Amino acid sequence: MATNTKLGDRAQDSYVTTSQADTYFGNRRDTTEWDNIATTSNKEVVLKQAAQDIDIFNYVGEKYYDSQGLAFPRNDHKIVTGNCTASITNTSFRHGNLKSSTYGKYPTSYWKYGSVHITTGTPLNDIKLIASSNTVTGSITVATFTATPTTNTGFIVFAPIDKNIRNAQCEQALFILKNANIESLYNYRDAGAREVEIGDVRVSFGSSASDKIAISSEARKLLSRWIRKQVKVGRA
Numbered sequence: 001m002a003t004n005t006k007l008g009d010r011a012q013d014s015y016v017t018t019s020q021a022d023t024y025f026g027n028r029r030d031t032t033e034w035d036n037i038a039t040t041s042n043k044e045v046v047l048k049q050a051a052q053d054i055d056i057f058n059y060v061g062e063k064y065y066d067s068q069g070l071a072f073p074r075n076d077h078k079i080v081t082g083n084c085t086a087s088i089t090n091t092s093f094r095h096g097n098l099k100s101s102t103y104g105k106y107p108t109s110y111w112k113y114g115s116v117h118i119t120t121g122t123p124l125n126d127i128k129l130i131a132s133s134n135t136v137t138g139s140i141t142v143a144t145f146t147a148t149p150t151t152n153t154g155f156i157v158f159a160p161i162d163k164n165i166r167n168a169q170c171e172q173a174l175f176i177l178k179n180a181n182i183e184s185l186y187n188y189r190d191a192g193a194r195e196v197e198i199g200d201v202r203v204s205f206g207s208s209a210s211d212k213i214a215i216s217s218e219a220r221k222l223l224s225r226w227i228r229k230q231v232k233v234g235r236a
Contacts, residue, residue, distance in 0.1 A: 033177035099138035120154035175216035
């Protein structure tokens with residue numbers, strides 16, 4: 001089944017599409033394992049696992065929706081809310097807050113790969129991936145709504161996920177492919193080891209969930225700004 005990248009959706013299982021991952025790896029060295037994957041469906045399996053892996057950290061803030069499928073978006077995510085306005089079709093609408101009111105505020109296609117949630121009116125509860133946007137006109141376009149919105153249709157538009165989160169998922173996917181036998185490392189943990197290093201793979205074992213799953217060092221670096229720091233308090 002294809003990846004679901006609709007932000008805030010209960011069924012979201014990835015932050016990147018296979019096309020986005022292909023683009024990322026096309027600009028990165030040493031991606032033979034990804035390049036050799038024969039089918040799109042196999043790429044999707046790896047990406048979904050990578051998304052689950054990077055979601056194990058204790059991130060700052062809270063999920064935007066308690067029910068959402070993945071850890072992001074968080075409750076400080078960039079959103080726009082309002083009611084649909086001019087040039088409404090079954091694939092698009094406009095709103096003034098989607099415009100770039102200040103020169104350089106948003107690139108023309110800023111909202112692309114974000115998602116739109118229909119919160120009131122028609123088509124209630126639709127969640128769609130944004131296929132394109134135009135911040136000059138303040139419009140967004142999706143593949144198709146289940147019914148044509150009206151001026152009484154309320155929405156939430158989520159900005160695209162930060163590229164560092166997308167890149168972290170890609171790095172974790174590559175890490176999984178490069179270390180297909182990673183589970184064998186956990187035999188050392190069961191034997192009492194606190195840390196194991198084999199080649200360029202290092203795993204530290206501890207009591208937290210993130211210590212029990214092998215995470216790419218590159219992915220961890222990309223996610224570091226969101227990972228909640230543990231504060232140790234010493235005795236006075």
